[in-house]
Amino acid sequence: MAKTIVEDNIDILVAGAGLGGTGAAWEARFWGKDKKIVIAEKANIDRSGAVAQGLYAINCYMGTRFGENNPEDHVRYARIDLMGMVREDLLFDMARHVDSAVHQFEEWGMPIMRNPKTGAYLREGRWQIMIHGESYKPLVAEAAKKSADKVYNRICVTHLLMDDAKENRVAGAVGFNVRTGDYHVFKSKAVIVGAGGASNIFKPRSVGEGAGRVWYAPWSSGSAYGLMIEAGAKMTQMENRIVLARFKDGYGPVGAYFLHLKTYTQNCNGEEYESKWFPELQKMVGKEYLDPELSHATHRPIPTCLRNHALINEVNAGRGPIHMVTMEAFQDPHLEEIGWHNFLGMTVGQAVLWAATDVNPKYENPELTTSEPYVMGSHATGCGAWCSGPEDISPDE
């Protein structure tokens, strides 16, 4: 018989302990030494959230200490790459703090690869660094477990509670234990929502038994948005969807392949197709966002969504499938190893799929396709509840 369990007198409740929630608990402990911090997590904090499998790269690292980038460079990059759908104050703030988080991870034992020539972190691209991140989540979870007074695993938070005494103020949250059905009430002075985005809003490309092998975690139920919307938060840029180019059927990541292994895409005739679509895309979005000449001469990115659009256009024009040319890079045993490690560190399913279907990227070029759209919890997308940024760089509104 399910019970009701009340946890009272909490100072800070963290709802959702993925990478964001665990970090929030850690930081909160420093600023609130004697505060009561409680975490409510839907799964097991050691392997939960989108980083449960690990990550093979940290996709946003300035490298200011190595003289590589400044925060404002990142704001410029992201503004073009996401075609203006960004909150620049939040981006700037994140960019100026991200390096210290990465250095802290390294001190905790995260294996970050180094460039043997320069001694700096090994770059995958301008913003990405390569890590052996299989245990990313367990490491960060350990920090959170040390910081929180109590960690409730297997509690799915469903609603935020509003304060009776003060208008427009959240006073806690309620949820249920996914195993026992017990009803949990958390009364808290502050609540940090660290919940995730949403998978399976759009029909996944993989069906049947593959339905769970979506790119984003299949257990992501959109709580990051649902909790906020029901509590009356103002949402911004919710039109944002993320669609990714990925290895077909296994959703294997392509970042390290493009950037580090220098593999490239081609259509069924073995031709480069992307740039052929640029004039048409430029007409659609304007030179402001797509300027291939300027991009060629500088670090200015070509928006990822437009590159994906070119891929879809090419397939629609009857020149699919699109292949990733791996046969050249994989002749180098070191790069071959990195190519496989890249999957094992964050998308093991792709390695299983290739093993099961006898795909050897050394002797054949695997197929690429675009994923279905997702509403993300993070991954640098611009949507979410309105929140005010830091005082020194935010607008007054």
Place this chain on the structure above:
Amino acid sequence: MPTFVYMTRCDGCGHCVDICPSDIMHIDTTYRRAYNIEPNMCWECYSCVKACPHHAIDVRGYADFAPLGHSVRVIRDEEKGVIAWRIKSRNGETDLNLLAPITTKPWGKEIPQLRNASAPSQDMRDSQLLYNEPKYIRMDEGGLHTLESNGLEMKAGVYY
């Protein structure tokens, strides 16, 4: 490519039940062995495979187009700080042994208890710095970047 359990190796200890983020590894109430209750909600994240002390959990291809015969097996060792993989394709042409570090420090000992760290001063509370900054940010050229320090100005609107 959902998980499945070798019944002869599983002793029903429940480590996989404890860790599965999808909550789909359960113990069969009759046989006292673990099984995947909902293969189509399996992310193939290998959390249970890595957690199983008896290596009783494996991952298969999709029943509709990938027959059995391949294997991607793993041993994760926190004490040694490494993870070892073996990938074998069905036709045997791919057979790789891959080893990667999972940590560079002794497992579970390096992360401090922040409750015991010295309390932040009022100056720190008033600044924009996070824990361990500016020490950890190591910008080499001074403190945290601001609009002013970078020669920027706030402008209204989206376009500039």
